[in-house]
């Protein structure tokens with residue numbers, strides 16, 4: 001269990017392991033969400049802030065390889081976890097196959113939902129490479145997109161599946 005260093009009477013300092021790097025959070029507040037800490041304290045704006053109540057999936061990250069809404073996780077509760085954000089998916093700044101397929105298939109319009117969907121789809125295809133369309137729809141049902149109607153997103157997932165299977 002990682003120690004939390006209390007500073008004064010209300011703030012805490014602690015460490016988080018994010019995308020394979022140890023990051024320090026200085027003088028935070030115990031009640032801050034992981035989403036807030038990522039964006040506002042650690043300069044990682046990939047996870048987006050829309051509803052802040054677990055409804056839209058725009059803040060999706062992986063916590064110990066489990067997909068979670070970062071807005072619903074207390075950052076100070078994640079000190080013993082491996083956190084992966086969309087910034088940590090690509091290799092050396094290169095796009096992942098899912099990100100490339102989103103671009104190629106026209107699955108990005110305003111882009112606000114895109115990081116959360118990219119994380120959710122990587123998570124799904126890592127666990128279920130051959131997921132059928134209804135499984136894909138179910139897997140991304142927690143990620144709201146107001147622009148695309150989902151058709152191009154499903155096309156992007158199918159393109160990645162074809163590419164990964166060598167078709």
Ligand code: FES
Nearest residue numbers: 052054056057071
């Ligand atoms: S901002 Fe976290 S689910 Fe909407």
Ligand code: FES
Nearest residue numbers: 110113145146147
């Ligand atoms: S592309 Fe705009 S919300 Fe999905």
